[in-house]
Structure formats: C-alpha cells, structure tokens
Amino acid sequence: MSVIEAKGLNLTFQTNDGPVHALKDVNLTIEKGDFVSFIGPSGCGKTTFLRCVAGLEHPTGGTLSVNGMTPDEARKARAYGYVFQAAGLYPWRTIGRNIALPLEIMGYSKSEQAERVKRVLDLVELTGFEKKFPWQLSGGMQQRASIARALAFDADILLMDEPFGALDEIVRDRLNEEVLKLWNNTGKTIGFVTHSIPEAVYLSTKIVVMSPRPGRITDVIESTLPRERPLDIRDSAEFIAIAHRVRDGLRAGHMDE
Amino acid sequence: MNKLGPVITVILAIVAFWYVAAVPMNVQETLTAAERAGVAVTPDNARARSEAGRWSLVFQNLDALGGSWSVDRARLPSPHQVLTEIYNSTWDEEVNGRRGIVNSGSFSNRSLVYHSGVTLGATVLGFLIGAGFGILLAVGIVYSRTMDRSVMPWAIVSQTIPIVALAPMIIVVLYSIGIGGMMPKAVISAYLSFFPVVVGMVKGLRSPDHMQLDLLRTYNASKSQGFWKLRLPASMPYLFTSLKIGIAASLVGAIVGELPVQRGGLGARMLSGSYYGQTEQIWAALFVAAILAALMVAIIGWIEARTLKRMGMAV
CATH class of the missing domain: 3.40.50.300 (P-loop containing nucleotide triphosphate hydrolases)
Incomplete structure (x- = not known):
C-alpha cells in the first residue's frame, strides 16, 4: 500500500x-x-x-x-511526526514535558501522557533524563529527545x-x-x-x-x-556498490548544469 | 559581591566631585555669610561680588571659604547636608516629631515617608494599569495585522509628546469629569509605562523562530495553544526587561503628575522646595525617588530571577 x-x-x-x-x-x-x-x-x-x-x-x-x-x-x-534540523526543544520545559507537548496539544490524558513519555524515552535511550532541562543535555541527546517527541503520538x-x-x-x-x-x-x-x-x-x-x-x-x-x-555492513561490497551509484547520480545531476 | 569595589569607587568619585563643585557653586552665599561674621572678603560689597565670576571669587578669597559646605539654602547643598535632611525628614520626623507615627499614630505629612507612600501608591497603580494595557496591546499587535499597522505608530507618537506638557491637561480633564485623587497620577504613570511593555512584549511574543512555529503546525495546534504554550513563555525574558524600564518610567510619571496638584508626594516636595528655595528638600526628595526606583527595579529583578529559574531559563 x-x-x-x-x-x-x-x-x-x-x-x-x-x-x-x-x-x-x-x-x-x-x-x-x-x-x-x-x-x-x-x-x-x-x-x-x-x-x-x-x-x-x-x-x-x-x-x-x-x-x-x-x-x-x-x-x-x-x-506524521516531524523532526527538524535543530532539536528545537523549549528551554522552559523539562525533557519529559517537551515530549509531552504534542500529547498536551492533542488532548491526551495526564496518565496517558506520563505513560507515553516513559515509553518513548525508553525507545531513544533517554530514560532517567525526564526531569532535566534541555541545556543540561548534549546536542545528540537533545536531538534524540526531539525524535522521542515526534514518536510520542501515534503517527x-x-x-x-x-x-x-x-x-x-x-x-x-x-x-x-x-x-x-x-x-x-x-x-x-x-x-x-x-x-x-x-x-x-x-x-x-x-x-x-x-x-x-x-x-x-x-x-x-x-x-x-x-x-x-x-x-x-558499510565495508561490504554491496554497500560500496550502492554508495557508488548514489555518487554517480549526484554527479550526473551536476553535469546537467 | 565582586561588584562592591567598583560601585564604592564610583560613589566616592561622585561625592568628591560634588564637594569640590559646592565651593564655586555656593561662593556668593559663603562670602556673604563670612562678611557678616566679620571676615574681610574681596570685593567687599555684595553687588560687586554678584558681577564677578565664581572662580575669580574663589581664588581671591581662598581663606574665607570654610563655610562652603554648611551654607543655609545653598545653591548646591553638600552631600552631608542632603543626608541630614533625609534623616530629619524621615526617621527624626516620624520618631521624635509631634506629628510623627510614634507620637500621633499616623505618618507626618512633613515626612518623606508619607510623601513616598503617596507617590508609591500612584506609581504602582499606574504601573499595573500600564503593564496590563501594554501586554494586551502587544497580544493584539502580534495577532492582528490591522492592529499591527494602526496601533504601533500611535504608540510611538504618544511617547514623543513631552509628558510635562501633557500631564496638566490629563489632570484637568480627569478632575472635570470627577476623577480625582490618585487616579489622574496613575493615568500619567500608565501613559509612560505602557510603551516599553508594548515594545518588549511584541518582540518577545515574536521571538519563537520559524521552526518552532512549524513544529506547532505539524501538531495542528490551535492559535490559543500556540499562544499559551509557545509565544507567552518565550516572551518572559523580554517582558521582565521591559517591566523594569516600565516601573521606573511609572515613577517619573507619578512625580510629574504631582507637580501641578500639590497634594503630597515626592513631586510636590520637589516643587515646594524650589518655591521656597529649600534646595536640601529638593535634593532629599530626589534621592528618595531614586532609592524608590532602585528598590522597585530590584523587586522586579528578584521576581524575574525566581520565575526564570523555575522555568529552567536561569541566566
């Protein structure tokens, strides 16, 4: 489909x-x-x-x-859930509350919010960081939190x-x-x-x-x-062959100019 | 507390400059007093002295200037005279005076405590009106294109009119429709304090970037959700900055509003001081006004620090 x-x-x-x-x-x-x-x-x-x-x-x-x-x-x-180039977490919300933002907007109940936040934090391996503020996390962790935010609802x-x-x-x-x-x-x-x-x-x-x-x-x-x-797998011949084809495609696009 | 050293240095420099400046400023009065006390001064009559330059008088009478810092009704009273006046018109008046709070149960209408209270009431009321009105206007400007185009130019024009010219008109108009007491002063305060709040709040409500607005669109969030969950919290640092400017402006407004009315307040003290040549009284009122402004800004700063800390945005 x-x-x-x-x-x-x-x-x-x-x-x-x-x-x-x-x-x-x-x-x-x-x-x-x-x-x-x-x-x-x-x-x-x-x-x-x-x-x-x-x-x-x-x-x-x-x-x-x-x-x-x-x-x-x-x-x-x-x-759909959308993840932007920057994490774009609200500095005034903890990680947990940032992830709950779409849930609040979509009207999930408090208990469901808590349960979902816990689940997606687990999914992106940020368990235990729920109460931290964004500035207390590294860039990579912030981006993981923003992915969790996009996963929190059922898109x-x-x-x-x-x-x-x-x-x-x-x-x-x-x-x-x-x-x-x-x-x-x-x-x-x-x-x-x-x-x-x-x-x-x-x-x-x-x-x-x-x-x-x-x-x-x-x-x-x-x-x-x-x-x-x-x-x-990135050292396998198959991987390198596909990468080669991508590079050729990119080059062909440039040749047209 | 590493700010203490520089602050004290600056204060000492200002005080030193003030004492030096008091000599030429008060030289006429000092020499007249000295002459009366039997000291020989040149030139030896007041008329000739009034035509001479200040500095030449200073240098011709170097040994007759001892009274420079204790002249009655000095042009520039020296710092300790002003401090004495502040003490006399606050603590001394209230504790020892016949009409003070200790002896009469209410603040003396000759004390700066009483007059500060009068000014403070109008300042706070005006500030609340002005800040509230400013925030509402800012929300309107951010959410309505029509308001953005129509209100902002008027807000800017409103601040170009000298408040000293406008204040008496506001008071006359309000009195004539039966609004008296604290309200006309509060209106002038509000008039001065709404503007920084509008400007700061518009900036703050518009501070979320495209990405954050797009994020809310992907959630299909409503306008009110966008306001409460994104724009309003994002505007907080801007709001507090403009509230600090606003409350200082509000105090100025209340004082200006007290000048034509003469029913108490620091502004009334300043004007009556200038009517009767009581320079110490003017300076004392001025200092108390500055202290009040500093205190109010500090209180807002304290609320700001607490709020932003709770929001996780401590700087």
Whole structure:
C-alpha cells in the first residue's frame, strides 16, 4: 500500500529575484514501512519535498497524497511526526514535558501522557533524563529527545529533515544505528533528508537522488541490503556498490548544469 | 559581591566631585555669610561680588571659604547636608516629631515617608494599569495585522509628546469629569509605562523562530495553544526587561503628575522646595525617588530571577 504518492509535483517560489523552481515534475511512490532517504546538494528541493508532504509548503502543480489524503488533511489528522534540523526543544520545559507537548496539544490524558513519555524515552535511550532541562543535555541527546517527541503520538509516518546534520560523526553513527533499530521496532514509514552518502545508504530501503535548479529527482535506488544492518555492513561490497551509484547520480545531476 | 569595589569607587568619585563643585557653586552665599561674621572678603560689597565670576571669587578669597559646605539654602547643598535632611525628614520626623507615627499614630505629612507612600501608591497603580494595557496591546499587535499597522505608530507618537506638557491637561480633564485623587497620577504613570511593555512584549511574543512555529503546525495546534504554550513563555525574558524600564518610567510619571496638584508626594516636595528655595528638600526628595526606583527595579529583578529559574531559563 502506498503511503505517500507524488505525481508531476511542481513548486515555484515567487521571490524578488524572479521565480525559483524548487521542485519540477517530481514523481515518487513511498510504500508503507519504507525507509526513504532524500539526498542531494543544497537547493535540490529535498527539504522542500518533505515540507510539502508535511503540508508546510503547498505545491503549485501536480498531486500529492499522504495516507490517501491531501497533505493538509493528513497534517490535521496528525498523520506524521516531524523532526527538524535543530532539536528545537523549549528551554522552559523539562525533557519529559517537551515530549509531552504534542500529547498536551492533542488532548491526551495526564496518565496517558506520563505513560507515553516513559515509553518513548525508553525507545531513544533517554530514560532517567525526564526531569532535566534541555541545556543540561548534549546536542545528540537533545536531538534524540526531539525524535522521542515526534514518536510520542501515534503517527505511522516519521519525517526527518537532516536531523543529525549538526552532530559529529561519532554521535551520528550511534544515532543512525538507533534510528534503524527504532524503525525495525515500530514499523513506521520514514522520510529522511540528508546530504551524507554513507548515512543514506546505511539507513534506507530506497534512496532518492535529487539535483538542483530546478529541484528534481535524478535517480531512485532500491537498496538490496538486508533489514538487519550492523555498522560494519558499510565495508561490504554491496554497500560500496550502492554508495557508488548514489555518487554517480549526484554527479550526473551536476553535469546537467 | 565582586561588584562592591567598583560601585564604592564610583560613589566616592561622585561625592568628591560634588564637594569640590559646592565651593564655586555656593561662593556668593559663603562670602556673604563670612562678611557678616566679620571676615574681610574681596570685593567687599555684595553687588560687586554678584558681577564677578565664581572662580575669580574663589581664588581671591581662598581663606574665607570654610563655610562652603554648611551654607543655609545653598545653591548646591553638600552631600552631608542632603543626608541630614533625609534623616530629619524621615526617621527624626516620624520618631521624635509631634506629628510623627510614634507620637500621633499616623505618618507626618512633613515626612518623606508619607510623601513616598503617596507617590508609591500612584506609581504602582499606574504601573499595573500600564503593564496590563501594554501586554494586551502587544497580544493584539502580534495577532492582528490591522492592529499591527494602526496601533504601533500611535504608540510611538504618544511617547514623543513631552509628558510635562501633557500631564496638566490629563489632570484637568480627569478632575472635570470627577476623577480625582490618585487616579489622574496613575493615568500619567500608565501613559509612560505602557510603551516599553508594548515594545518588549511584541518582540518577545515574536521571538519563537520559524521552526518552532512549524513544529506547532505539524501538531495542528490551535492559535490559543500556540499562544499559551509557545509565544507567552518565550516572551518572559523580554517582558521582565521591559517591566523594569516600565516601573521606573511609572515613577517619573507619578512625580510629574504631582507637580501641578500639590497634594503630597515626592513631586510636590520637589516643587515646594524650589518655591521656597529649600534646595536640601529638593535634593532629599530626589534621592528618595531614586532609592524608590532602585528598590522597585530590584523587586522586579528578584521576581524575574525566581520565575526564570523555575522555568529552567536561569541566566
């Protein structure tokens, strides 16, 4: 069953310097349980596409459906959790209360809030940090808390916009492993924006390679890697072959200019 | 307490400058008093002296200046004279005076304690009105495009009118419709204190960035949820900063409001001091006003520190 379906999607921003073609003729189908990475240089529209799926931007042409609804309807039905580039935790709320924020807004009962906060903290391995304030946590832990916040309610889609872009590589490797584990445990459909080739190949079942001006899809790679992925899978020939194909796709996008 | 050293140094420098400045400032009165006491001064008549420059008088009469710091009705009373006046019109008046609280059961209307109370009442009432009004306006400006465009220019214009010119009109108009007592002064205080609160609060309510607003959209949060859960808490540091400015402005407003009315208050003391040439009285009232302002700002600072600490945003 397809969860996200884009057909001939176009988005043009009107700016003072004239129109900017952020997305051009994007066709993409994402199945339930897929882990889809969007990779490409900045300005290729990968974040814009994710924001369109979230109903935060509105396409100027084509059709886009999320869970069989329009993106706005899906947003109102709280169909997805969104993780931004920065953790964006409220400094005046403890980690636990930050994670409870969407639950408060959606009207969950106090006891259910407490129970869910505990569960997702456990899921992102932050048990015991519930009463801490954000500034008392490292950047990686803050980003984990923001993932927990997106998981706290029952959205079966998780949209992540370069969530680990600002973190160092060691922390990033660990969080990549955790995200994979999380995906395995929850069966969610994940859309993941990145500009790291190893990250994209390591995480995804499907890699969408994009190129800029106008933002478009140049290649869609179905990963042949197994679902169980230890970190050292990145030294396997299969991994390197996929990474190679991604790199070729990125280069081809650049040659067009 | 590592601020203590620098603060004391600055205070000592100001006091030293003040004592030095008192000599040329009071030279006419000092020499007149000295002449009466039988000391030879040059020039030897008051008329000639009044035409001479201050500094030349100082240098011609270096050994007759001993009274510079104890002149009655000095142009510039020296610090210890002002402190004595403050003591006399607070502690001494209340404890030993016939009309003081010890002997009569109520504050003496000649004491600065009583007049501070009068000013403080109007200041606090005006501040509450002004701050409340300022916060409401800020919410309106942030949530309504029409208000954003229409209210802000007027708020700015309102602060360009000199309050000294406006205050008597406010008082006359309010008295003529039967509103007297503390209220007209409080209105002037509110007029001065709402503005910093509006500016600070608008800035604070707009301080959440795009990402935080987008996050709430992904939850499909309502406008009121956005206000209570994001904008309002985010504005707290800005609010407290502008409240501190607001309460100081409010005190100024109350004092200005007391000038034309002359029914008590520090402003009334300052004006009557200048009518009767009681410079010490003016300075004493001025000092007490400064102390009051400092205390009120400190109280807000204390509430700020406690609130932000509870919110986990201690700086």
